[in-house]
Amino acid sequence: MYKHPWLPNLGLVNEMLKEIGVANIDELFNDIPAEIKLNRLLNIGRGKPLSEYEIEEEIKEKVKKNIELSAPPFIGAGVCPHYIPSAIKFIISRSEFYTSYTPYQPEISQGLLQALFEYQSLVAELLEMEVVNASMYDWGSALAEAVLMANRINGKKTVLVPENSNPFHKEVLKTWIQGKGIRIKEVKYNKNTGEIDLEDLERKADDDITAIYLQQPNFFGIFESNIEHVIDIAKHKKALSIVGVNPLSLGLIKPPGRYDVDIAIGDGQELGLPLNFGGPLMGIFAVKWDMTLIRQMPGRIVGITKDNNGNMGFTLILQTREQFIKREKATSNITTNEALMAIANAIYLSLLGKEGIKELAEEIYFRSHYASKKLTEIKDVSNAFSSDFFEEFVIKFPVNYDIISRKLKEKRLQGGLRLSDKTALFCVTEIHDKKSIDLLASTIEEAIKNVETS
Amino acid sequence: MWRQAKWEEPLIFELNKSNSTRQGFLINKDEEIRNYITEINIPKNLLREEVPDLPNLSELEVVRHFVRLSQMSFGVDTGMMPLGSCTMKYNPKIEEKAPEVVEHHHPLEDEDYVQGILEMMYELQVWLSEITGMDECSLQVPAGSAGEFAGVLMIKKFHEEHNRNYKDLMLVADTAHGTNPASAAMAGYKVIYVKSNKEGLVDINILKEIVNDKTAGFMLTNPNTLGLFEENILEISKIMHSVNAVLYYDGANLNGILGVARPGDMGFDIVHLNLHKTFAVPHGGGGPGAGAICAKGELTEYLPYPLVEKVNGKYKLSKIPQKSIGKIASFYGNVGNLARSFAYLLGLGPQGIQLIGKMSTLATNYLIAKLKDVKELELIAENRPRKHEVVFSAKPLADNYGVTANDIAKALLDNGFYAPTIYFPPIIEEALMIEPTETEPKETLDKFAEVLRKIVEMAKNNPDQILKGPNNTSIGRLDQAYANHPSSITPTYRVLKLRKQGKITYLK
Numbered sequence: 028m029y030k031h032p033w034l035p036n037l038g039l040v041n042e043m044l045k046e047i048g049v050a051n052i053d054e055l056f057n058d059i060p061a062e063i064k065l066n067r068l069l070n071i072g073r074g075k076p077l078s079e080y081e082i083e084e085e086i087k088e089k090v091k092k093n094i095e096l097s098a099p100p101f102i103g104a105g106v107c108p109h110y111i112p113s114a115i116k117f118i119i120s121r122s123e124f125y126t127s128y129t130p131y132q133p134e135i136s137q138g139l140l141q142a143l144f145e146y147q148s149l150v151a152e153l154l155e156m157e158v159v160n161a162s163m164y165d166w167g168s169a170l171a172e173a174v175l176m177a178n179r180i181n182g183k184k185t186v187l188v189p190e191n192s193n194p195f196h197k198e199v200l201k202t203w204i205q206g207k208g209i210r211i212k213e214v215k216y217n218k219n220t221g222e223i224d225l226e227d228l229e230r231k232a233d234d235d236i237t238a239i240y241l242q243q244p245n246f247f248g249i250f251e252s253n254i255e256h257v258i259d260i261a262k263h264k265k266a267l268s269i270v271g272v273n274p275l276s277l278g279l280i281k282p283p284g285r286y287d288v289d290i291a292i293g294d295g296q297e298l299g300l301p302l303n304f305g306g307p308l309m310g311i312f313a314v315k316w317d318m319t320l321i322r323q324m325p326g327r328i329v330g331i332t333k334d335n336n337g338n339m340g341f342t343l344i345l346q347t348r349e350q351f352i353k354r355e356k357a358t359s360n361i362t363t364n365e366a367l368m369a370i371a372n373a374i375y376l377s378l379l380g381k382e383g384i385k386e387l388a389e390e391i392y393f394r395s396h397y398a399s400k401k402l403t404e405i406k407d408v409s410n411a412f413s414s415d416f417f418e419e420f421v422i423k424f425p426v427n428y429d430i431i432s433r434k435l436k437e438k439r440l441q442g443g444l445r446l447s448d449k450t451a452l453f454c455v456t457e458i459h460d461k462k463s464i465d466l467l468a469s470t471i472e473e474a475i476k477n478v479e480t481s
Numbered sequence: 482m483w484r485q486a487k488w489e490e491p492l493i494f495e496l497n498k499s500n501s502t503r504q505g506f507l508i509n510k511d512e513e514i515r516n517y518i519t520e521i522n523i524p525k526n527l528l529r530e531e532v533p534d535l536p537n538l539s540e541l542e543v544v545r546h547f548v549r550l551s552q553m554s555f556g557v558d559t560g561m562m563p564l565g566s567c568t569m570k571y572n573p574k575i576e577e578k579a580p581e582v583v584e585h586h587h588p589l590e591d592e593d594y595v596q597g598i599l600e601m602m603y604e605l606q607v608w609l610s611e612i613t614g615m616d617e618c619s620l621q622v623p624a625g626s627a628g629e630f631a632g633v634l635m636i637k638k639f640h641e642e643h644n645r646n647y648k649d650l651m652l653v654a655d656t657a658h659g660t661n662p663a664s665a666a667m668a669g670y671k672v673i674y675v676k677s678n679k680e681g682l683v684d685i686n687i688l689k690e691i692v693n694d695k696t697a698g699f700m701l702t703n704p705n706t707l708g709l710f711e712e713n714i715l716e717i718s719k720i721m722h723s724v725n726a727v728l729y730y731d732g733a734n735l736n737g738i739l740g741v742a743r744p745g746d747m748g749f750d751i752v753h754l755n756l757h758k759t760f761a762v763p764h765g766g767g768g769p770g771a772g773a774i775c776a777k778g779e780l781t782e783y784l785p786y787p788l789v790e791k792v793n794g795k796y797k798l799s800k801i802p803q804k805s806i807g808k809i810a811s812f813y814g815n816v817g818n819l820a821r822s823f824a825y826l827l828g829l830g831p832q833g834i835q836l837i838g839k840m841s842t843l844a845t846n847y848l849i850a851k852l853k854d855v856k857e858l859e860l861i862a863e864n865r866p867r868k869h870e871v872v873f874s875a876k877p878l879a880d881n882y883g884v885t886a887n888d889i890a891k892a893l894l895d896n897g898f899y900a901p902t903i904y905f906p907p908i909i910e911e912a913l914m915i916e917p918t919e920t921e922p923k924e925t926l927d928k929f930a931e932v933l934r935k936i937v938e939m940a941k942n943n944p945d946q947i948l949k950g951p952n953n954t955s956i957g958r959l960d961q962a963y964a965n966h967p968s969s970i971t972p973t974y975r976v977l978k979l980r981k982q983g984k985i986t987y988l989k
Contacts, residue, residue: 028832033573033761034840035922043847043923052839055846055866056741058712063746068831071608076830079575085827086820089582092597100587105811108587112506114540118547126556126572128564129767131902134954135485135894138553139766145493148974152534157979158972162768164623167811175667195811202785202807206634206668252524280527294811303580304598305588305812306623307769316976318967318989327767331971332964334957335949344964344972350626350663351905355672360663363624363757367765374547377493378505380537386508392521397514415522432591441590461513 614745718748
């Protein structure tokens with residue numbers, strides 16, 4: 028091969044070899060034992076380098092093999108479909124941002140650093156927490172890092188996790204804490220309201236609790252109305268409090284900072300990111316103004332500083348927590364994070380502004396309640412829980428949910444997440460219009476009627 | 482002369498000076514639904530009392546602000562980024578079309594709706610296994626360090642399943658990336674450093690002494706962070722396997738041998754890949770990246786789930802390895818970026834990929850040849866060919882003229898180049914770790930060598946000039962002490978405001 032668009036020096040090999048003083052490229056690999064040299068082509072791709080046109084055709088073919096839904100998916104479980112303002116993709120596609128790397132050299136990376144500082148600052152306002160890092164991978168890993176952090180601070184080994192928190196996040200937590208011997212103890216929820224069972228929590232909160240986790244709104248979309256009480260229990264037991272939040276809900280409800288929580292986590296996916304089949308997502312991680320907490324935080328943090336002329340500038344701070352300095356004593360191994368997604372979040376929050384975030388949260392509230400109402404107007408269909416909810420809600424059906432799923436599939440609809448034989452968790456946002464919601468309801472009604480008449 | 486844009490751009494909170502009501506995008510409100518659902522029934526004690534202090538800006542203000550910030554940033558598309566061990570190669574633009582495959586699909590959609598995505602993931606799993614010489618790859622890990630963590634947890638569970646709980650030591654080369662010991666510690670291992678010999682390679686004699694029944698594994702990158710190939714790798718593998726320890730491959734440096742040799746053939750049992758390094762996913766200012774964790778033989782049973790498998794002609798996310806360590810990410814890893822690597826590999830094909838290791842190695846050694854006669858840039862094991870990267874020591878300049886690796890880095894910035902990785906690996910004093918990659922044209926390499934040579938001359942003749950830099954960047958040299966001092970540390974605008982209001986003091 029003598030030319031390729033991504034390999035500029037193919038025609039200069041001899042010239043470069045001459046400068047080095049070797050006869051051929053293979054000489055540069057003389058230190059690799061002969062028996063482990065590959066000496067054959069790797070069997071990848073389509074057998075030859077594809078032209079850009081051909082790559083694009085392959086991409087189109089893959090798109091075609093997916094099925095375009097007739098309405099946005101009615102499924103959430105922590106990743107919800109939203110409208111994404113055009114300005115976001117436009118800005119994060121700026122080459123200077125998306126082809127850069129962690130700003131180790133701050134003088135030449137001021138713009139990137141300022142953008143990340145603004146992400147931290149905008150999220151800090153939303154959460155009313157003082158310190159936010161420049162991202163974790165996703166909500167699940169943010170939860171895991173929060174628990175590992177609690178364990179570093181108080182050395183205790185059990186974390187209380189409510190049964191009504193996101194099970195996908197719990198799976199991640201379970202994986203990440205196995206090396207440190209930390210145990211998860213699950214706390215029951217009230218089967219009527221959907222909220223955490225405080226009595227069960229009190230029963231299980233013994234002196235070995237490193238942290239108590241609570242999700243607001245919880246996995247069922249239900250608002251937890253006793254956060255103060257949970258925080259009190261954590262304080263009383265000298266455990267850390269960790270609250271996971273849906274950032275959009277904070278346009279309506281009290282932010283975690285108002286409850287004096289130690290660590291707030293969440294996912295920035297709902298702040299301007301596409302569904303991405305579950306990744307990249309964007310882990311939010313924040314703590315209150317407390318040195319013990321800040322010193323033990325994982326991840327990159329950008330701070331304000333000044334240059335040798337006294338001008339305000341930005342740089343990575345508290346780097347002595349990080350792996351490249353502290354190695355096995357680092358607070359986390361994280362290096363590459365989700366920085367560009369953090370910038371997307373910053374743009375989204377800047378576009379929404381004070382009023383926009385409230386209006387959007389209200390719109391989601393109204394639409395999800397409309398959908399819930401339409402569904403529960405169907406005979407024998409009801410809400411599984413009595414407490415108020417946001418964006419996501421659990422519906423109980425008189426027939427097996429698989430039957431409903433099949434019917435929805437005939438109409439190219441994606442229904443909610445099946446939780447049990449007869450319950451499912453639905454997600455409705457500002458991109459589900461009345462027509463789509465009505466179609467969902469009428470299709471489900473039809474499915475139920477079919478069972479009754481057959 | 483190169484100069485970076487310099488906007489005196491206020492913080493986004495301070496842009497709207499008139500305090501007027503502006504909003505960057507309107508919410509689509511459904512009036513019909515609002516007629517139907519008329520009130521909000523959230524308990525009063527839960528309601529937000531004060532609106533969040535977000536800026537009120539028009540769309541243009543937001544766009545202009547961030548475009549200006551982008552102009553004060555530096556990426557591969559701006560100029561050469563020789564950051565060692567980061568593999569800052571060019572990110573082909575066609576890759577940006579690939580996320581179309583995944584963008585609009587929810588991770589929990591019915592599998593019949595996402596056959597295109599699953600097929601792509603399946604093909605990638607197969608290709609990455611072929612490239613690494615492993616039996617199976619899981620794409621669960623969102624970045625390299627998450628891959629390392631997964632790998633170490635696999636080692637731990639593997640030993641536990643074999644009743645070898647006494648294995649509590651993880652070996653790490655003294656040239657290893659900081660993530661290796663950090664990942665091992667997160668999994669609960671004690672870390673033992675293996676000293677390098679004079680040639681910059683793992684000292685086999687020391688290794689033999691250290692290795693015992695308590696050794697759980699050895700985390701190694703090959704070529705190592707000095708850019709040197711561990712030529713005794715087969716013996717290392719034998720030593721490790723003789724005590725049932727697992728040989729772990731840190732894939733951060735794979736680029737230097739890509740298509741030439743495979744970790745699987747060298748005796749490695751587990752491999753992690755950084756798709757944002759080796760497979761051209763853009764680094765995004767620090768992320769998102771993408772990763773893969775691959776294993777051979779029995780160890781495949783421990784991979785994080787789920788993997789894509791093909792069942793009766795249909796792709797399913799149903800493969801859960803028998804003894805899987807669990808899930809590392811909430812869903813299936815950074816699939817949007819997997820799509821970018823998929824496009825990259827299609828563009829390379831078998832003939833292209835076999836040239837990556839060769840051309841990146843050629844570039845490194847060419848650069849070394851160009852700087853050979855610069856005595857002040859010292860080289861360990863100078864007769865050994867490098868692979869993806871080279872580490873010079875600028876110790877003579879620091880000792881004799883007071884110009885450190887950090888100062889040289891700043892001088893490079895002043896000439897329109899990003900700086901190398903500095904002070905790493907720790908065994909080299911005043912280290913400048915340079916990775917040119919296969920995508921930099923020879924002319925750029927020539928220019929880089931010429932500039933570095935000039936900087937060395939200036940360090941000798943006019944060191945003060947260098948110590949005052951950088952001057953051509955958006956801002957001058959920054960004060961790190963002020964940034965981290967308990968009385969001035971400012972991680973958010975909120976802290977800045979609270980401090981001004983006297984509501985917070987010294988961080989304690």
